Amino acid sequence: MxxxxxxxxxxxxxxxxxxxxxxxxxxxxxxxxxxxxxxxxxxxxxxxxxxxxxxxxxxxxxxxxxxxxxxxxxxxxxxxxxxxxxxxxxxxxxxxxxxxxxxxxxxxxxxxxxxxxxxxxxxxNEVSILARRDHGITAPPDLRGKTVATQEGSAIHFFLTSFLLFHRISETDINIRFMKVEDLAPALVNGDIDAVSIREPYRTRIRKQLGDDRLVDFHARGLYTKTYNLVG
The missing domain is CATH 3.40.190.10 (Periplasmic binding protein-like II)
Incomplete structure (x- = not known):
């Protein structure tokens, strides 16, 4: 825990x-x-x-x-x-x-x-895609052929799918890797992947570790509104 x-x-x-x-x-x-x-x-x-x-x-x-x-x-x-x-x-x-x-x-x-x-x-605006600028990514089309990680069946997975559709990028154009949410940030920081669909507080942690000069943050405000709910 x-x-x-x-x-x-x-x-x-x-x-x-x-x-x-x-x-x-x-x-x-x-x-x-x-x-x-x-x-x-x-x-x-x-x-x-x-x-x-x-x-x-x-x-x-x-x-x-x-x-x-x-x-x-x-x-x-x-x-x-x-x-x-x-x-x-x-x-x-x-x-x-x-x-x-x-x-x-x-x-x-x-x-x-x-x-x-x-x-x-x-x-x-809580979810975005963080990509390694030093991996040759500066714009959404650059994600083609890259490895993008997220947590399967989650809000950040849904955001990634919506982002790709919005930019007319097929899921077959990228290599999607599913990981536990706590493993996403280390994978990007270590350079094991090229980009990640991620939420807070992991977004802020990645930016602090890598710095904005090595990252590009693909915001898409209004594309997806995430809600958090009490369920039972």
């Missing part, structure tokens, strides 16, 4: 961050109005979630102690991605999960008992 992080960088270029902040304010206000009496403790519930900007509401509420104040016996279990958090729920290891809409939709074709309870945040 990954160690729990207690902070979220405000510098991430996410257009939905103000919407997330509004949700936090409304949620905290609702908790404050819930009454002065301490409620009885609830049955234990495990919530599987990744550390990412869009489900940050969960971690913020937990860090501020509001789940405890409302008598919620909630255990947060950390996973590298929402897709794997959802997989934990489907294995019976959690009652709730935070995940993007893409893994949820794919899973719903296999399980008809899944439910989406709330959307925690959304952004049309």
């Amino acid at each position: 990954h160690d729990r992080q207690r902070s979220v960088s405000p510098g991430w270029p996410v257009t939905g961050r103000y919407r997330c902040l509004l949700i936090v304010i409304l949620m905290l206000g609702a908790l404050a109005l819930a009454g002065c009496e301490k409620p009885a403790a609830s049955p234990p519930v495990t919530l599987a979630a990744p550390h990412s900007i869009l489900p940050a509401l969960i971690w913020l509420t937990a860090d501020l102690g509001y789940f405890d104040e409302q008598g919620l016996n909630l255990k947060l279990q950390t996973y590298p991605s929402g897709k794997r958090a959802l997989a934990a729920l489907m294995r019976g290891e959690a009652e709730l999960a935070a995940t993007a809409e893409t893994p949820f939709v794919i899973a719903s074709f296999k399980r008809d008992d899944l439910r989406l309870y709330a959307t925690l945040g959304q952004s049309d």
Whole structure:
């Protein structure tokens, strides 16, 4: 398991961050109005979630102690991605999960008992393609013949597919490599691949390690709006 992080960088270029902040304010206000009496403790519930900007509401509420104040016996279990958090729920290891809409939709074709309870945040700029400029990539057409990695069946995979369609690049024109999300950044930094479809916080980590002079960041704001959802 990954160690729990207690902070979220405000510098991430996410257009939905103000919407997330509004949700936090409304949620905290609702908790404050819930009454002065301490409620009885609830049955234990495990919530599987990744550390990412869009489900940050969960971690913020937990860090501020509001789940405890409302008598919620909630255990947060950390996973590298929402897709794997959802997989934990489907294995019976959690009652709730935070995940993007893409893994949820794919899973719903296999399980008809899944439910989406709330959307925690959304952004049309959290995912992008980072490519190695020193591998001869400066524009989207340069991806042809290159190795591009992503996590299969995830929001970043969906973004890659949408990006290729938008730029009229066939998937057969590139070599798509599927990897675990936590292995994507090291693969690009080490030069094992040419480009990666990636999200925060991994985007920022890659840029810090390689520097902008060795990278090109293919943004596509408005091409795909990613949502993060509470499901069970």
